[in-house]
Amino acid sequence: MVTTERSAEDKLRSTLAAVAPGTELRDGLERILRGRTGALIVLGHDDVVESMCSGGFTLDVDFSATRLRELAKMDGAIVVDRYATRVVRAAVQLLPDPTIETTESGTRHRTAERVAKQSGFPVVSVSQSMRIIALYVGGSRYVLEGSDIIQSRANQALATLERYKSRLDEVSGGIGSDRQLVIRDYVEANRAGRNLVDVQTDLAALDATELLDLAHIARVLGLVAIDDSLDGAVGPRGYRLLSKVPRLPSTIVDRLVGHFGGLQKLLAAGIDELMGVEGVGEQRARAVREGLSRLAESSILERYV
Secondary structure (H helix, E strand, C coil): CHHHHHHHHHHHHHHHHHCCCCCHHHHHHHHHHHCCCCEEEEECCCHHHHHHEECCEEEEEECCHHHHHHHHCCCCEEEECCCCCEEEEEEEEECCCCCCCCCCCCHHHHHHHHHHHHHCCCEEEECCCCCCEEEEECCEEEECCCHHHHHHHHHHHHHHHHHHHHHHHHHHCCHHHHHHHHHHHHCCCCECCECHHHHHHHHHCCCHHHHCCHHHHHHHHCCCCCCCCCCCCCCCCCHHHHCCCCCCCHHHHHHHHHHHCCHHHHHHCCHHHHHCCCCCCHHHHHHHHHHHHHHHHCHHHHHCC
16 A cells, blocks of 8 residues: 555656656646647546547657747647656547546546546646636545746745854854863873873764763763763863953963963963063963953853863
């Protein structure tokens, strides 16, 4: 049952692709609508379809939108091959089995539904009075929306995707540098013979399950031994916060972190204490102090403490 439903769904999807805006077949159908005429088009030809055809004439010519429009001016149905690349017959009267049940009322639509059920090929019915294009696939009926509506909806979807992409780029733009700063905040370089590159490599190799295991993460960072618990307190060293201070060289950042050893001591340091660090004069000490104070007053501090 599931296989049958999936097969019918796949058939409808492939048929919708054949009549999508921009295709030659859809162009021909819309030309028929604009010309205020109707049409009945069978998308496939075999012995079953041939047995339902009466009158008309055989063409077997290349398919084109303009040719479809001109043939629709004549009475009768049009039969094309299943790929809509050639017009097989035109101006034919279709005589499907009249005992096949149909829910349609109009002659053209009743014929279209019966032919679709009997032949297994999709059938397109263009209504002259209602100005709609109906697609019959097996026992299903699908009314096509106008190309302008579809294109408007597609443009809205693309605009939404563009906004999502811009937001994603904005959020993920600094992930690489943030990851390095987080590692430096909690892992001392050359600790236990491992450098920061080794730690990043080990973290990148973890799978989704291991990334959710806090004890495993702590061991990779070198914060606990194999059998240690996670009860010990861990504090940042200040790399992430100092990276937000404008015009502060990385060498000075390293010296400040090395001198104070932790973020809390760095935040509590005054100008004189900051000047005690090699390479930090009064002007730079004031810049660091003012920068840290501004960050402390904003909610950004909560992300780094």
